[in-house]
Amino acid sequence: MNEELVVIGIDGGGTHTRVMVCDLRGHVLSYIERGSASFYKDENAVQNVQGALADALRQANRAHDHVQALVAGVAGFDAPNDLEWITPLTELPGLTCPKWHVNDAVSAHAGALLGEPGIVVIAGTGSIIVGITEDGQFIRNYDFHHYAASAARFIAYDAVYEILAGNTDGTDQELVQAMLAHWQFSSIDGLAAAAKKGFAEDRRERDKQFGEFAPAITAAAAQGSSTAIRVCSRAVDQIKVGLELIAASFASSEVTVTFIGSVANSPYFLERLNERLLHGNRKQYRVAKPQLSPVIGSVLLALKNLNIPIASDVIENLRNGMSH
Missing domain, CATH: 3.30.420.40 (ATPase, nucleotide binding domain)
Known part of the structure; x- marks a missing residue:
């Protein structure tokens, strides 16, 4: 050679x-x-x-x-x-x-998964769920026209909307302060005024700014913020739906699942995803670390x-x- x-x-x-x-x-x-x-x-x-x-x-x-x-x-x-x-x-x-x-x-x-059958959940800058079955089928959640809004920017948009809509309580104070600091406003009114104008004209810059705020949301969820928990739970539920759609095509009763990306591997998401997958609808799931x-x-x-x-x-x- x-x-x-x-x-x-x-x-x-x-x-x-x-x-x-x-x-x-x-x-x-x-x-x-x-x-x-x-x-x-x-x-x-x-x-x-x-x-x-x-x-x-x-x-x-x-x-x-x-x-x-x-x-x-x-x-x-x-x-x-x-x-x-x-x-x-x-x-x-x-x-x-x-x-x-x-x-x-x-x-x-x-x-x-080194070519072995199983499902990979990616949630970071982007979001996609893919599986390769025992007989070699390659299946994406996109094939069902399903999208799990768990990418970093999506959970950030969701959290900002919740807070601007007033869906907050005393557990959210630190998250609100972190949000105002991230967007450099001294009050919710200032952030709301920017929101009415679409935040930023350039979509790439806007998405980047939102995506960079995602770690603050997953951290806030781990610390008990009700808004962050609500937002993250919605994303976790959507991931599970997409995962179960794909898992139905596997012949085995147990399906290997692994998680990739900054959102999916944040401590809060990992814990919640593991909890949810203990109770699969049609399959049992074995969570494995990426090889x-x-x-x-x-x-x-x-x-x-x-x-x-x-x-x-x-x-x-x-x-x-x-x-x-």
């Missing part, structure tokens, strides 16, 4: 782009993080991804013609016409290897597309590479 040959895996999220270059035995040669890969979140998405690719190859000391395959898992790849903005992300001049573009949930599933990261999932898919066996030593090399 030519020692110089490599594959590239990309995890293109709404907040961060992660690029990994590995040899064909899974040794990690470079790992780079940059800004968003989503056109909907950052107008500089193409520059972010192409810049990360160039830096990763440079750090790995590999030329473009050493690359045998590239897999990019990209947030927001939900329909074939999305390729219009997704394909340019990886069109680095001179990089002519075979390229596969998939939804970032596909890469997340490949890394988290490997989504960017490694993309690497595994790249190796698979080259028909390279994913032996245990390859997995171990990838795991060790990320731990250094």
Whole structure:
């Protein structure tokens, strides 16, 4: 096996782009993080991804013609016409290897469950629930036209609306103060006036500002804020509905579930999700920690597309590479 040959895996999220270059035995040669890969979140998405690719190859000391395959898992790849903005992300001049573009949930599933059947719940910058059944069906909650409004910005919008509507009590004081500080207002009236004008004209900037407030909401829920608990509980319930929709297609009575993303892995969400899944409607659920990261999932898919066996030593090399 030519020692110089490599594959590239990309995890293109709404907040961060992660690029990994590995040899064909899974040794990690470079790992780079940059800004968003989503056109909907950052107008500089193409520059972010192409810049990360160039830096990763440079750090790995590999030329473009050493690359045998590239897999990019990209947030927001939900329909074939999305390729219009997704394909340019990886069109680095001179990089002519075979390229596969998939939804970032596909890469997340490949890394988290190593190709085994199960369901991955992603709730962070974005939200999607995906499952791969025992007979290889790939099912998304989107396929049912279901969406779990559990992405960071959605729980923030929900909390702001609740507070502006006056649905608060004494347990919410710290959350209200944190909200006013985040938006730099001294009173609810000031925040309400900004809300009537749509908060901010630029949608990307507005969503980013709301998304950045989500950790304050999950923390407030853990501290007993009734508004934060109400908002988070709604999101958890929507996740469970989407999860159960997908689980119905599994043959086994027990389905493995894993959680990815800043919202899903916040202490409050993790605790509530685990509680809810103790009482499945048709299935029993086994909650597992993700085996490997989504960017490694993309690497595994790249190796698979080259028909390279994913032996245990390859997995171990990838795991060790990320731990250094």
